[in-house]
Amino acid sequence: LNLVVLPGDGIGPEVTKAAEDVLSAVCKGAGLELKMSHHLIGGIAIDETGNPLPEETLAACADAQGVLLGAVGGPKWDGGSVRPEQGLLRIREALGLFTNIRPVRVFEGLEHLSPIKNAAGLDIVIVRELTGGIYFGERQEGDEVASDLCTYSAEEVRRVVAPAFEIAKARNGKLTSVDKANVLASSRLWRRTAEAVAKDYPEVTLSHALVDAMAMHLVTHPNDFDVLVTENMFGDILSDEAAAVSGSIGLAASASLGAPGTPGLYEPIHGSAPDIAGQGVANPSGAILSAAMFLRFGAAREDLASQIEAAVESALKAGVLTRDLGGDANTEEITSAILERL
Amino acid sequence: LNLVVLPGDGIGPEVTKAAEDVLSAVCKGAGLELKMSHHLIGGIAIDETGNPLPEETLAACADAQGVLLGAVGGPKWDGGSVRPEQGLLRIREALGLFTNIRPVRVFEGLEHLSPIKNAAGLDIVIVRELTGGIYFGERQEGDEVASDLCTYSAEEVRRVVAPAFEIAKARNGKLTSVDKANVLASSRLWRRTAEAVAKDYPEVTLSHALVDAMAMHLVTHPNDFDVLVTENMFGDILSDEAAAVSGSIGLAASASLGAPGTPGLYEPIHGSAPDIAGQGVANPSGAILSAAMFLRFGAAREDLASQIEAAVESALKAGVLTRDLGGDANTEEITSAILERL
Ligand SMILES: CC(C)[C@H](C(=O)O)[C@@H](O)C(=O)O
Numbered sequence: 001l002n003l004v005v006l007p008g009d010g011i012g013p014e015v016t017k018a019a020e021d022v023l024s025a026v027c028k029g030a031g032l033e034l035k036m037s038h039h040l041i042g043g044i045a046i047d048e049t050g051n052p053l054p055e056e057t058l059a060a061c062a063d064a065q066g067v068l069l070g071a072v073g074g075p076k077w078d079g080g081s082v083r084p085e086q087g088l089l090r091i092r093e094a095l096g097l098f099t100n101i102r103p104v105r106v107f108e109g110l111e112h113l114s115p116i117k118n119a120a121g122l123d124i125v126i127v128r129e130l131t132g133g134i135y136f137g138e139r140q141e142g143d144e145v146a147s148d149l150c151t152y153s154a155e156e157v158r159r160v161v162a163p164a165f166e167i168a169k170a171r172n173g174k175l176t177s178v179d180k181a182n183v184l185a186s187s188r189l190w191r192r193t194a195e196a197v198a199k200d201y202p203e204v205t206l207s208h209a210l211v212d213a214m215a216m217h218l219v220t221h222p223n224d225f226d227v228l229v230t231e232n233m234f235g236d237i238l239s240d241e242a243a244a245v246s247g248s249i250g251l252a253a254s255a256s257l258g259a260p261g262t263p264g265l266y267e268p269i270h271g272s273a274p275d276i277a278g279q280g281v282a283n284p285s286g287a288i289l290s291a292a293m294f295l296r297f298g299a300a301r302e303d304l305a306s307q308i309e310a311a312v313e314s315a316l317k318a319g320v321l322t323r324d325l326g327g328d329a330n331t332e333e334i335t336s337a338i339l340e341r342l
Numbered sequence: 343l344n345l346v347v348l349p350g351d352g353i354g355p356e357v358t359k360a361a362e363d364v365l366s367a368v369c370k371g372a373g374l375e376l377k378m379s380h381h382l383i384g385g386i387a388i389d390e391t392g393n394p395l396p397e398e399t400l401a402a403c404a405d406a407q408g409v410l411l412g413a414v415g416g417p418k419w420d421g422g423s424v425r426p427e428q429g430l431l432r433i434r435e436a437l438g439l440f441t442n443i444r445p446v447r448v449f450e451g452l453e454h455l456s457p458i459k460n461a462a463g464l465d466i467v468i469v470r471e472l473t474g475g476i477y478f479g480e481r482q483e484g485d486e487v488a489s490d491l492c493t494y495s496a497e498e499v500r501r502v503v504a505p506a507f508e509i510a511k512a513r514n515g516k517l518t519s520v521d522k523a524n525v526l527a528s529s530r531l532w533r534r535t536a537e538a539v540a541k542d543y544p545e546v547t548l549s550h551a552l553v554d555a556m557a558m559h560l561v562t563h564p565n566d567f568d569v570l571v572t573e574n575m576f577g578d579i580l581s582d583e584a585a586a587v588s589g590s591i592g593l594a595a596s597a598s599l600g601a602p603g604t605p606g607l608y609e610p611i612h613g614s615a616p617d618i619a620g621q622g623v624a625n626p627s628g629a630i631l632s633a634a635m636f637l638r639f640g641a642a643r644e645d646l647a648s649q650i651e652a653a654v655e656s657a658l659k660a661g662v663l664t665r666d667l668g669g670d671a672n673t674e675e676i677t678s679a680i681l682e683r684l
């Protein structure tokens with residue numbers, strides 16, 4: 001196995017280090033050879049090369065089975081003409097990572113951390129289109145008029161809706177496609193295409209929701225949903241809303257996948273948290289659970305992925321909690337607790 | 343005063359009837375002449391004229407000081423080629439209603455209805471741009487490719503950000519502008535223009551938030567905000583999310599305003615609720631509070647607006663609650679309770 005690690009900015013290096021330790025331990029236990037190499041992205045890449053995604057990094061990623069990313073950005077680079085986030089947008093585009101998978105869960109015993117009253121047992125997956133729509137459409141910058149174009153082709157919709165159906169099929173057979181079909185042409189194409197793909201998945205029940213209604217449902221009764229699939233901009237908003245609803249952003253992982261056989265990008269949802277960077281108190285669980293997603297999707301080792309996930313859950317249940325979860329464990333302590341439980 | 347009433351579909355006629363009764367009582371008490379006339383919009387307008395916004399309706403609106411709308415839409419018209427919501431989008435465009443104002447409050451004693459734990463005292467105002475952006479940009483419909491253009495001019499931004507500053511100035515002097523400036527050109531124009539308008543309001547502190555972060559904040563700490571201003575699509579999503587957070591959508595009112603001196607549109611947030619239509623159990627408070635906003639913005643009678651709002655609050659505090667708020671009062675009972683308290 002060949003994994004590229006992009007520690008990035010802020011707490012990025014601390015959490016990817018912990019995830020590397022866990023990955024190494026699991027792979028060693030399974031007799032799986034794992035090669036890891038570090039490369040630059042984000043603010044630190046701007047500082048060292050002037051480019052938030054150096055060619056060298058991209059070349060390394062293209063050769064790997066997966067990419068583990070820490071976090072990018074920070075106040076240091078705010079307002080600069082080159083921004084750390086551009087590295088993130090470019091790597092998504094360059095690696096063709098059109099499917100973003102974000103599980104949102106409330107772990108047993110952590111219900112009290114959720115801002116909502118009915119969070120117990122929350123377990124949904126949001127699938128977000130990641131390389132199309134208004135994020136990558138033609139732009140017109142300007143002081144008097146500015147515009148952004150949201151375009152989708154049927155093929156772009158199909159290739160992200162299909163994996164969402166696969167995920168729904170492997171879970172409870174329930175998929176909700178989110179759009180704004182009462183206003184947007186691209187949403188009407190989205191909805192028609194989702195209906196067409198549904199014919200290949202008779203065991204999955206497809207329903208549709210408008211994005212404004214879904215923004216409500218995620219607050220009032222998120223437990224009624226299982227797998228959501230939506231376009232890039234709506235997915236950005238709804239997946240962050242859902243993560244906030246869970247109350248434990250520090251535990252949230254993600255996988256961004258492209259065509260089969262190409263390397264995916266695995267990253268925690270939390271940002272670079274510059275306020276606590278370097279203190280050794282960051283929660284590495286989001287990065288560790290992202291590493292588990294790498295084993296699942298990038299190495300087809302569901303067994304090893306589950307092993308990591310079970311160890312994280314067990315450590316949480318034992319009350320080994322970092323600050324963000326109301327505890328006082330530091331990064332090393334929670335990492336050790338997870339390693340012990342593998 | 344000349345008010346056009348558009349009862350619309352579902353519970354629309356029931357709630358506008360209650361609001362008319364309250365308006366009549368208040369205006370009579372103040373010696374203010376109030377003329378009201380009824381016209382068609384939405385599904386019922388499609389049924390009777392084939393057009394969700396008949397010319398006749400539009401002509402009546404143009405001559406009035408304000409328009410009170412009930413609700414539009416329902417399963418009966420789903421999937422038809424002409425849809426009730428088109429009436430809503432067209433009236434916004436035709437009357438030039440570029441500023442949508444949505445107060446979101448948690449009333450004393452109703453905290454338990456909110457899905458979030460920290461809802462007590464929530465009191466924010468969301469100002470949404472309503473006639474621009476991706477809602478009204480060029481569209482390309484298609485089976486293989488479809489697109490929607492999001493365009494803003496500096497003037498379109500200025501004319502909605504300015505009233506938001508006015509509202510912030512009259513409240514706590516805190517305004518948060520929401521955009522996606524790290525990705526969208528239109529958001530960068532939005533942010534620059536907001537900064538420019540800020541120069542005219544030294545007493546207001548302007549801050550910026552990204553839409554994905556704001557979707558989180560509204561769930562985790564909505565009380566930290568006071569007035570939000572944002573573009574059309576983000577406003578659609580965030581204002582519904584905020585309404586859900588309040589836990590009492592039945593109480594939520596809105597005003598959609600255009601240029602000074604032109605008629606505004608006042609409507610409750612709740613939909614047509616076809617499941618309870620005709621039963622006399624709908625909560626008319628959203629419509630009644632919308633009527634209060636008409637007196638405030640359409641008739642410059644802050645005194646009468648406050649009178650209605652105080653009466654509604656008092657009735658709620660006395661426990662006269664409709665089903666949606668956990669009580670068993672019907673539409674007539676809560677309306678009488680409000681009338682008694684004027
Ligand atoms: C940093 C930003 C460009 C990015 C996005 O909007 O996609 C982030 O919010 C995310 O969700 O990964």
Ligand SMILES: CC(C)[C@H](C(=O)O)[C@@H](O)C(=O)O
Nearest residue numbers: 182183212427428430431578
């Ligand atoms: C019905 C629909 C077109 C409308 C919108 O999206 O603006 C509604 O959701 C609203 O917020 O008033």
